[in-house]
Amino acid sequence: MPIFPLPTTVFFPETYLPLHIFEPRYREMVQQASAQGNCIGMALLKDGWEDEYEENPPIYPIGCVGRIISSHKLADGRFNIVLQGLQRCTFEEQEVSTPYRQAQIIPHAQRGLASLDTETRINLEHITQEYLTWKKAHELCQVIASGKLTDSILVHNLSAGLDLSPVEKQFLLESGHLVQQARRLIDLIRFKLADLRTAQG
DSSP: OBEEEESSOOOOTTOEEEEEEOSHHHHHHHHHHHHTTSEEEEEEBOTTGGGGTTSOOOBOSEEEEEEEEEEEEOTTSOEEEEEEEEEEEEEEEOOOSSSSOBEEEEEOOOOSOSSOOHHHHHHHHHHHHHHHHHTTOHHHHHHHHTTOSOHHHHHHHHHHHSSOOHHHHHHHHTOSSHHHHHHHHHHHHHHHHHHHHHHTO
């Protein structure tokens, strides 16, 4: 499967990722993926990638497979696409002749419960609403307070959407199961809240 490594983007299941594809090698990647199942693996580049960008700088081995659900080719050959996150996976890179990278994909089996226990769900909702209130993101607070999001959609979309660093998001993606991811997310938000309180005296 083609893999698309980026320096600041961590992709999660049950999220949507718009991408503007302009490099020739990745235009070819989109064309090939569109003809062979519409799937692309998204990977995070490790620090120091700048010196090797035109080659194959190291990536984190755990990423997420996405399906192209929308693709628009522009007149100059660039693409605007949208990926739907499907499943976490481990990448085993292969030697290939294509200009873009490819890997054997090992899907991660769901370990543990696919839903949150009541205490973890409540803790996540409360700490997130407190943080978003500090950030004046009141509409997002209302969405979370509605209780309409499933556990997995809530956890994955908060992991993707909050202003965490790429390495912090990678830490969340590498969680063994949904409950662990939620608890790691709670801890990260607590740290950010502490920093906000300290900054405001």
